[in-house]
Amino acid sequence: MAGIEISALTKEFPGGVQALNGLDLSIADGEFFALLGPSGCGKTTLLRTIAGLETPTSGSVRIGDRDVTRLPPGARNVAMVFQDYALFPHMTIEDNIAYPLKIRRQARETRLKHAHDVGSQLGLDGLMRRRPAELSGGQQQRVALARAVACHPSAFLFDEPLSNLDARLRLEARTFLKRLQRQLGVTTVFVTHDQAEALALADRIAVMEAGRIRQIGTPREVFGRPANTFVAGFIGSTPMNLLPGVVRDGAVLVAAQQLSVLDVPDGEVVVGVRPEYVAVTENGPLAGAVATVENLGTSSLVTVDVDGLSIGAVVPEDREVEPGTRVALNPTRVLVYRDGELVS
């Protein structure tokens, strides 16, 4: 088991595409770490560089106390689970799980016994003699996990581990994955484009954009205090309200109404407030007519037009309002961004 240290990592693909741009990242031993970002942000390249499937243009990768930057993937003692699982179609499940051990020249008896132990730990009893094509997506994913677990790596790397499962199975697999990681306590890095998945699974999240890390933090930090407007817009299942505003003598004004008083220099800002933290009330600084109501199950997203601004607010299911009704909004936990960066 080991932590992962990445310093000044740069990867430039032929043709000048800068996939990673001087990345520094430190992942603690036993941590469940998410690389989150939109497609093309470099998160998969970063994972593959840690794995050794890509060679960095410059910078270094350390796993534990070893510099692995120039080591081939097989010598790094990390296991990877691929997005489409990459099971060998011509081998049985037990042979698939035991394959890494076969490469390490363990005797057939030993490695099959080990494969069966790991298999039953992951609920694969009775499937060991089958072939991958005969298994469901969820089962295949568990086989891929078992293959990773079986070789006792110092770190797991998961590439979009849940994206090939349907929505219901994904939730189940998410819980399973989190429990497994807790049990094994192995440093785990996973890539996802799904912010809900990252929030649910990870101990810490690195949010990436265009080859750079825009914020590293716990799910609570990243959700509650996004470091910049990019992260603010990316995290959260209902998009954060990012409203043009001004600060005058410490007072934060949106649509000429004072939302709060903060210790911020005067000037134009972007005011961020999550719809979950906007209360629909009789008395509030902002007033307007309800434009749309979107049902989210246990709550509804209400969009209110305030002086030409659309502001979202989440209301509980018994507090819904009819479109057209005039309401007041009371935003709390107001964040202020200047030039895209969080100032308060």
Added chain:
Amino acid sequence: MKQEEWRLAWLLCAPAVIVMVAVTAWPIVYSVWLSLQRADLKFPQQQEFVGLENYATVLSNDYWWTAFGITLFITVVSVAIELVLGMALALVMHRTLVARGLVRTATLIPYGIVTVVAAFSWRFAWTPKTGYLAEAFAQGAPLTERASALAVIILAEVWKTTPFMALLLMAGLALVPDDLLKAAAMDGAGWWQRFTKVMLPAMKPAILVALLFRTLDAFRIFDNIFVLTAGANETSSVSMLTYNNLIKGLNLGIGSTMSVLIFLAVAAIAFLFVKIFGAAAPGSDDGGRR
């Protein structure tokens, strides 16, 4: 209604069926019929039904078995060499990043040349005094001795059809999922292990198709031998022998018998490939089930 539909179905199929019958079924049936006759154009009056007598004649004849052995030898050796070289070429073409089109085109040139033309260039090249290969590599005349003549025939065959093999195998290579190779690399598999344990199994269907096509083709080898040795010094293939009996000897009965035997051998080869090897191909309809 049912009958109407059947009539329409037959009407729609009719043109294809008529053409197939005319160009394929009828010649086959006619050769089978001829093979059961004593039919020699040198003695046209004596045509009569003789049952399986022609088969007994051919199958108890040394010339036939020699030619059969030579054909098998050429087939096995040349297809084996082609498979290895073709795989190497396919890997090179698959991996090439620069001038990919140029490399592929250059590789395919031998396959684009008419076999007879290529065979003549080989013949001239191996002719003593005038041929550059004969001057450089051989004492005497390689095409006049059995072993060296067979070697030249196989060389010509391999040179000509390796590109075809490479092309089919390259299509198979493109089917190997990249992630599988990466996963094997993560597990610590070296290049050779990735090739034998991941690529070859994934390519198995493509390899079988390539082998089947080439084996069937090689078994009917004719033009290379016709040009290079004309079957001298016991280098005749079964097709050469059939040609000699049918066209030169004008013995339609014996010639047809040989044609039918070649047809049966080819059918047996195809059956062998499809039934025995083909059944275990991963990714086929049964999902690789045992």
